[in-house]
Amino acid sequence: MIPILVPDLPTTEELLPWLQRIEHNKWYTNFGPLVQEFESQLVKLFTQENKGHFKQNLYLTTVSSGTTALELALLALNLPTGCHALLPAFTFPATAIAIKRGGIQPIFTDVDPQQWLLTPKIARQVLEKKSYDVVIPVATFGCPQPVEEWDKFNEETGIPVLIDAAAAFGTQPIGERCIITFSFHATKPFGIGEGGLVVANRFDFIDQVRKLSNFGFDCGTITQSGSNAKLSEYHAAVALAQLKRWPQIIERREKIWEIYRRNLRVMENKISLQKVPSDYIRATLSIKINSINTHLEQFIEELTHQGIQTRRWYYPPLFKFPAFRDAIRISPDGSNDLIITQKLSQCLLGLPFHTSLKEETIAFICRHLRI
Numbered sequence: 001m002i003p004i005l006v007p008d009l010p011t012t013e014e015l016l017p018w019l020q021r022i023e024h025n026k027w028y029t030n031f032g033p034l035v036q037e038f039e040s041q042l043v044k045l046f047t048q049e050n051k052g053h054f055k056q057n058l059y060l061t062t063v064s065s066g067t068t069a070l071e072l073a074l075l076a077l078n079l080p081t082g083c084h085a086l087l088p089a090f091t092f093p094a095t096a097i098a099i100k101r102g103g104i105q106p107i108f109t110d111v112d113p114q115q116w117l118l119t120p121k122i123a124r125q126v127l128e129k130k131s132y133d134v135v136i137p138v139a140t141f142g143c144p145q146p147v148e149e150w151d152k153f154n155e156e157t158g159i160p161v162l163i164d165a166a167a168a169f170g171t172q173p174i175g176e177r178c179i180i181t182f183s184f185h186a187t188k189p190f191g192i193g194e195g196g197l198v199v200a201n202r203f204d205f206i207d208q209v210r211k212l213s214n215f216g217f218d219c220g221t222i223t224q225s226g227s228n229a230k231l232s233e234y235h236a237a238v239a240l241a242q243l244k245r246w247p248q249i250i251e252r253r254e255k256i257w258e259i260y261r262r263n264l265r266v267m268e269n270k271i272s273l274q275k276v277p278s279d280y281i282r283a284t285l286s287i288k289i290n291s292i293n294t295h296l297e298q299f300i301e302e303l304t305h306q307g308i309q310t311r312r313w314y315y316p317p318l319f320k321f322p323a324f325r326d327a328i329r330i331s332p333d334g335s336n337d338l339i340i341t342q343k344l345s346q347c348l349l350g351l352p353f354h355t356s357l358k359e360e361t362i363a364f365i366c367r368h369l370r371i
């Protein structure tokens with residue numbers, strides 16, 4: 001079987017010097033020296049990468065996963081119980097789970113048809129019909145959110161913006177007012193096993209998230225209940241080894257995408273792809289099959305028979321899951337029909353995308369896409 005995803009993580013040899021440092025330090029968790037080093041390297045990386053998107057200081061804290069990053073960021077916002085959060089229905093369940101675990105009520109809305117993002121325009125259209133207390137736009141499949149537009153949205157409406165950029169590490173710029181979370185899950189482009197990150201421009205906010213990741217302890221007392229969501233020194237060891245490999249990982253991902261792009265060209269009329277910026281670091285590959293005459297399930301079975309693993313990402317739409325069935329749904333035009341989300345979930349097919357793929361394997365996969 002050609003697997004859909006294969007993590008690209010450091011080898012034992014690459015990890016060894018970092019593991020020896022843990023052994024020497026005898027410090028295994030609770031914001032140890034490796035976590036501190038990883039965080040300061042991340043600040044440097046964001047500052048270089050951000051291409052002038054922010055002028056103020058940048059603060060961040062590592063956590064145990066992309067999900068806990070969302071949960072703790074929401075907790076630190078200190079929103080009243082029962083308030084509402086706007087999010088796209090076209091996302092991974094973790095976005096909605098974090099909302100519900102925070103005692104907040106999700107409001108599902110639609111995404112734009114090209115980038116598959118909940119955009120500031122959609123958020124404003126919904127706001128004319130229904131109020132909400134926080135918006136959680138998702139950097140869908142790693143496609144960056146327009147952070148400057150979201151900063152403006154926050155400035156004008158006062159509504160906090162928490163960008164779920166789980167798969168967009170290295171691609172999502174940091175703004176001036178938004179809070180941004182990332183995932184370091186093994187299958188993400190920057191994978192370390194499990195891990196997450198919260199980034200913002202306010203020290204007090206990040207300081208509170210960090211305290212909440214350590215139960216909420218603040219000078220020996222607890223005023224707000226948190227969780228145990230700290231990144232261990234072992235995960236930081238993988239992360240530091242991974243940072244050294246990051247430029248090569250980006251290069252390998254670009255190469256794989258370039259081979260796919262050439263092979264998919266013959267199908268231009270039959271499929272569409274997500275509209276992404278040119279410097280996008282591809283996390284996964286989903287093709288949208290234009291003609292739904294093709295029976296997707298049957299097609300998936302044929303591909304499986306050829307040894308090609310596929311995945312229907314974000315299928316079914318979140319509001320179809322029993323856990324979220326009661327949630328409010330509102331489209332930008334005020335109806336409860338989320339047309340783009342429904343369409344995408346019917347027509348999207350995830351193909352194998354990882355750095356272990358060979359040119360001939362990609363050609364083999366594309367030859368079997370007889371739509």
Ligand SMILES: Cc1ncc(COP(=O)(O)O)c(C=O)c1O
Pocket residue numbers: 065066067068091092094095138164166167182183184185195196
């Ligand atoms: C959009 C989105 N949000 C949140 C998460 C959760 O991240 P993690 O697996 O690190 O908890 C994921 C994971 O794939 C995701 O795709």
